[in-house]
Amino acid sequence: MKSNKSKGLSVEAVVATGVGIAIVFLLKRFLPIPTGVPNTTIDLGEAFIAFLGAIFGPAVGGLVAFFAHLFNDLSWGDPWWTWIVADGIFGLIIGYSRNFLKLRTEPLTKKKLIQFNLLQIAANILCWGIIAPLGDILVYSQPAGKVFLQGITATITDVLSVGIVGTLLISAYAKTQIQKNRLSKD
Structure with a gap:
């Protein structure tokens, strides 16, 4: 049986994915x-990547992050592959928040927002604090002090960006969804 x-x-x-790539590219390039x-x-x-990942899951989050970062790098010159790959991994990881947020079928709770933010903090630390700097050292022979400063700075700023703007986007979206058992009789 099929x-x-x-x-x-x-x-x-x-x-x-297509619209997300365009929006994230514009945010990265012009803001x-x-x-x-x-x-x-x-x-x-990064906040918009987290928002899309929370709604559509890891594939959309990963693809949007990877291609938006790639196109942004190409608009400036050469792509920096270690950070492009790290961004794709970030989008992939944050997309798993869809599994517990369940924005389309369940109310958004404080507990779910805390879980989301714990996941995004861990993903940011992994991607920007570890993967991107180590990649820069191994692939591009960059000085460790320089790339870890960039990685720590990106980790902190992206945690704040996703924690504030991403949380606001998710909260606003959740208010637009009609969840099961939420309808009442007049």
Whole structure:
């Protein structure tokens, strides 16, 4: 007997991926906020990646993060692959928040927001504090002091970006959803 469940991304997820790449690219390209650390900015695109991942899951989060970062790097010159890959991993990890947030079917609670923020903190530490700097050292022979300063700065600013803007986006979206057992009689 055949299952009605389709394999791969839904049409909605494919559209969200394309639109998400465009939005995150625009945020990364035209709204970077300087930190004072070379090549490291406060990135509101990470908050939008987290928002999309929370709704559509790891595949959309990972693809949006990877391609938006790639296109942003290409718009400046050469792609910096270690950070592009780290961003894709961030999007993939944060997309797993969909499994416990269940924004389309359940109310958003403080406990779920705390879980989301614990996940995003761990993902940011892993991706920007470990993967990207170690990749820069191994692949590009960059000085450890420089890349770990960039990584720590990116970790802190992205934790704040996702923690504030991402949480606000998720909370606003959750208010637009009609969850089961939430309807009442007039």
